[in-house]
Amino acid sequence: MKRVTLYSMNQCPHCETAKKYLQQQNITFRLVNVKTAAGQKELSKSGYRAVPVLKVGDQFINGFSVQAFNKLYLL
Numbered sequence: 001m002k003r004v005t006l007y008s009m010n011q012c013p014h015c016e017t018a019k020k021y022l023q024q025q026n027i028t029f030r031l032v033n034v035k036t037a038a039g040q041k042e043l044s045k046s047g048y049r050a051v052p053v054l055k056v057g058d059q060f061i062n063g064f065s066v067q068a069f070n071k072l073y074l075l
Contacts, residue, residue: 002056003057006052007039007043007048007051008034009033015052018052019031021064046060050063056069056072
């Protein structure tokens with residue numbers, strides 16, 4: 001299984017959609033709040049500035065799309 005990290009922040013509807021999808025699929029993931037100093041630093045290393053950002057293995061998806069996520073996750 002690939003490791004999944006979700007970079008998100010509070011009051012972000014797209015982040016909530018991504019979180020709910022991962023939970024419904026019983027996919028274990030690490031949640032990183034980019035409003036914390038550590039979360040902001042980690043997100044900036046990825047090169048992205050807007051959330052949600054999903055890290056699947058060593059690849060990133062900016063925004064959330066079921067198709068894009070499944071394509072990376074199920075490879």
